[in-house]
Amino acid sequence: MSDRPGEANVRMSAFSAEAMKRAAARAALESVTHGMRLGLGSGSTAAHFVDLLGARVREGLEVICVPTSERTRAQAESLGISLSTLDETPQLDLTVDGADEFDAALRLIKGGGGALLREKIVAAASTRMFVIADATKEVRTLGAFPLPVEIDRFGARSTMLHIERVARGLGLIGPLTMRDAEPGERFITDGGHYIVDCAFGAIDDADALAARLSAIPGVVDHGLFIGLATAIFIAGAEGVRILG
Numbered sequence: 001m002s003d004r005p006g007e008a009n010v011r012m013s014a015f016s017a018e019a020m021k022r023a024a025a026r027a028a029l030e031s032v033t034h035g036m037r038l039g040l041g042s043g044s045t046a047a048h049f050v051d052l053l054g055a056r057v058r059e060g061l062e063v064i065c066v067p068t069s070e071r072t073r074a075q076a077e078s079l080g081i082s083l084s085t086l087d088e089t090p091q092l093d094l095t096v097d098g099a100d101e102f103d104a105a106l107r108l109i110k111g112g113g114g115a116l117l118r119e120k121i122v123a124a125a126s127t128r129m130f131v132i133a134d135a136t137k138e139v140r141t142l143g144a145f146p147l148p149v150e151i152d153r154f155g156a157r158s159t160m161l162h163i164e165r166v167a168r169g170l171g172l173i174g175p176l177t178m179r180d181a182e183p184g185e186r187f188i189t190d191g192g193h194y195i196v197d198c199a200f201g202a203i204d205d206a207d208a209l210a211a212r213l214s215a216i217p218g219v220v221d222h223g224l225f226i227g228l229a230t231a232i233f234i235a236g237a238e239g240v241r242i243l244g
């Protein structure tokens with residue numbers, strides 16, 4: 001279990017990291033059955049799941065899927081996976097997604113790829129949410145990974161100050177950085193918002209922070225996923241272990 005971002009990643013070769021992500025994705029795929037309505041997550045681990053699902057679809061598996069990002073939509077479309085929207089299919093059986101961090105209580109930090117809003121909406125519309133991750137994402141206390149917060153573009157600086165004030169009230173102090181897609185160019189989410197990455201360090205009371213961030217005008221949503229994940233498939237050197 002790591003307390004610092006990337007610490008274990010540095011020790012892990014790129015190949016084995018990808019192999020572990022794929023192993024977690026393959027294990028989660030075993031729960032997918034004919035006729036399921038699925039939410040498709042975003043990020044490199046979720047991309048392994050979509051890729052493996054595509055192979056099953058080519059073999060005849062019938063599922064209908066709602067993607068959580070335009071990137072995932074493009075990948076799924078290219079693999080011939082049948083897609084829908086939450087307007088057409090408002091209730092899903094299962095969402096499979098990655099995470100930037102998770103703890104023993106199945107709480108997550110998500111949004112490293114900037115898709116947290118749609119990921120959260122899709123997860124909340126699903127009966128179950130399976131998280132797929134390699135073991136380096138497991139932490140004792142959330143917060144080593146800077147918490148992404150999606151904010152409206154209007155009044156972004158004021159909203160950042162508000163976030164800082166709220167965090168300080170919980171004893172959380174750390175730099176807030178507006179995310180750039182590349183130097184000088186702001187990252188814009190699929191929903192047209194900014195992302196602020198909040199490097200608070202250890203978040204002792206994630207529930208309180210989640211509630212207070214949600215109450216800030218201008219905060220569209222935040223990357224704390226609490227009470228959404230129903231199982232976490234953790235791939236490590238010894239195989240895949242399931243939490244939850």
Ligand code: 5RP
Binds near residue numbers: 097111112115
């Ligand atoms: C995107 C996410 C991703 O699930 C998260 O960033 C993990 O990505 P990866 O599997 O590439 O490590 O939350 O918004």
